[in-house]
Amino acid sequence: MLAIIFSLISFFTPAKSTQISDSTALSDSTKRPSRTRIVADSTGRFLRINRIFIVGNRVTRDPIILRELTLKSGDFIYSSDLQSILEVDKKKLINTRLFNTVEIRTLELETDQVDLLIDLNERWYTFPSPIFELADRNFNEWWQNYGHDFSRVNYGLRLYQYNMRGRNETLRFLAQFGFSRRFGITYRFPYIDKKQRHGLAIDFDFAETKNLAYRTADHKLVFLESEDIVRTMRTGGLTYTYRPSFYESHILSLFYKSTTIRDTVALLNPDYLGKENRSQQFAALTYQFNSDHRDYIGYPLRGYYLSAFATQNGLAASDDVKKFEISATFASFIDLQKGFYLSNYTVGYWSNPKNLPYYNYGALGYQKQIIRGYEIYVIEGPEYILNKTTFKKKILSRTYHWGAMPIPQFRHIPLAIYLKTYADVGYVSNYPNYEVNSRLTNKFLSGVGAGIDIVGSYDMVFRFEYTYNAEGDRGFFFNIKKEF
The missing domain is CATH 3.10.20.310 (membrane protein fhac)
Structure with a gap:
């Protein structure tokens, strides 16, 4: 309830921003x-x-x-x-x-x-980043659900070349091995016209795995481990972006996805791709609108962010999936003065139809859509709502200069530390006839706790949190990304 009240306050309270007189006010455009x-x-x-x-x-x-x-x-x-x-x-x-x-x-x-x-x-624009990361959704799932098994690790090379040709273009190349194999390439052109409003991105991805989460039991993923490849995925897409202003952008994506599985997966879960199918192909069209007024994207303290998207999975009559989904997100960041800050994040999701294959389920428990205190769970459902509220105090914020560093792009070392307390609340409706995972659905879930955020160079955020949830579970949680 506390989180919902804070959400309403932050929605109707304008975020603090620089005031400019009417005659020279910043119009939200590039004119x-x-x-x-x-x-x-x-x-x-x-x-x-x-x-x-x-x-x-x-x-x-x-x-x-x-x-x-x-x-x-x-x-x-x-x-x-x-x-x-x-x-x-x-x-x-x-x-x-x-x-x-x-x-x-x-x-x-x-x-x-x-x-x-x-x-x-x-900044330094070339990052040949070695991959050595957990295959699971987060550190806590790997540590608690799978006994911190180091065989559940992916390794390889992720190459990012930012600011290609000095035009803010991005090339991403991925070659991953280990728990799952994946190869991908993406090239993003933020601007393809002289007025710098229209952009394109091209993406291709190939993935195959010998270890697959083929079902969920009591809101925890159950894996199949095999000596053979059990699932192969191919994805290709084209994205068009239109940025008519400083703060707003429109994104239209068209992609095609193909998935095949071995007989073993269909035998263990006949509904994985639906009706004991061994393959699934479909095209999808997504529209997304973003309005971003945050002071600093890497770790915002002031401003607000609004995003909404709608996706139609399955465009042709021959496509194996027909699913429509929409989502809306609003985040507000308020400077309370004297180093105190309040932030609030609300997201709602809805999809239809509800009789889908397991592989196409929507779920709370991935990326930012996690109720703190429920990191080890996957809560599946056709619709959900989530609210997060954080109150924090800045303890330290300064930039160190490392003059002896031979690479100029790494001489500036920002460091900030924040103490925080937080409260999250969420609700997920269950899929029909999905009793095997119903303990955490169709009821309000909540988590409260306290922690420390450490913010470093190149948008790195280390979160140390201790959370108590509505199920009576409590524990320490660690994440390497900002909360929202």
Whole structure:
């Protein structure tokens, strides 16, 4: 109940943000602000933005940086509004995740003109990251449900090349072995037009496994382990993005997915792909809308985020699956002053029909959709709602400079520590005739606890939490990602 009340408060309370006077207010678009002003007060004067200098961008091209700026050369701005607008632009550049630090300085060489100097420290863009990670949904599931078995580990290489060609394009290559084998390649073009509003992404993925969660028992995944490959998946997709403004984006994705399983899986769970099927193919179309006003995407403390998506799985009459699903998410981050912060996250999910194969079930228990205290459980259902509320206190926040580091991109080492307490509540409706997993469905679930968040370089977040849930379970939980 506490979490629901906080959710309503955060929804109707505007997040604290930089205030800009009406005449120079940031329109949520990439159009230039008005060059004229009708009313002025006595606290400042008109300034003309003369030249914009950019330094430190050895890789990133100027248009990618200028795209995020509210002000352009030739624009007029009232002097008392200038610093607040530049502070907002600084946050927008940081949220591109291309730079470690951003400084925007003003150079006023004449009384009615001002130059802008943008000083950047670029991130390291090439990450040949070795893969050595758990195959399970989270650390706690691996530790408690599967006896911290090190055979349940994936290894290989994940290569990320960010900011390709200096245009914020991303190449991702994946070669994974171990508990499951997977190979994939993705290339993302954020902008394919001169106005930098339209983008594309291409994705191909191939995965096969000898270890498969073929059913759920008492909300815990049951695995089949074999010497042979028991499931093969192939996915290919094309994504179109439209970003007409600084903060809003529209995403349209079309993909095709093919899955095949061995006879053993169909014998153990005849409903895995439905009616003892050995294969499943379908095309899907997804639309997603995002409105992102967070101050810092890596670990937000102010602002809000709204996202909604709708997916139609199965577009042709011959497709093996017909499933429609929608979801909406709202997150609010409020600065309570003096180092105290309140954040709230609400998500709702609905799908139809309800008589689906096991493989196509919706579930609470993956990624961000987890009630804290229930990390070791998978709670399946055609619809669910989840609310998370966190109250935190900043203990430390500073940036260390490691001058001896030979790679400049790693010389700046930010570190922040937050103490927190939290309360989560959720509800999942059960699938028809799914009594084998009904203990945690059709009733309200909740978890409360306290913990510590440690925030480091390159958006790394380490969460240490101790949680007590409504079932009477309690324990320590560890995660390597932000809560929402």
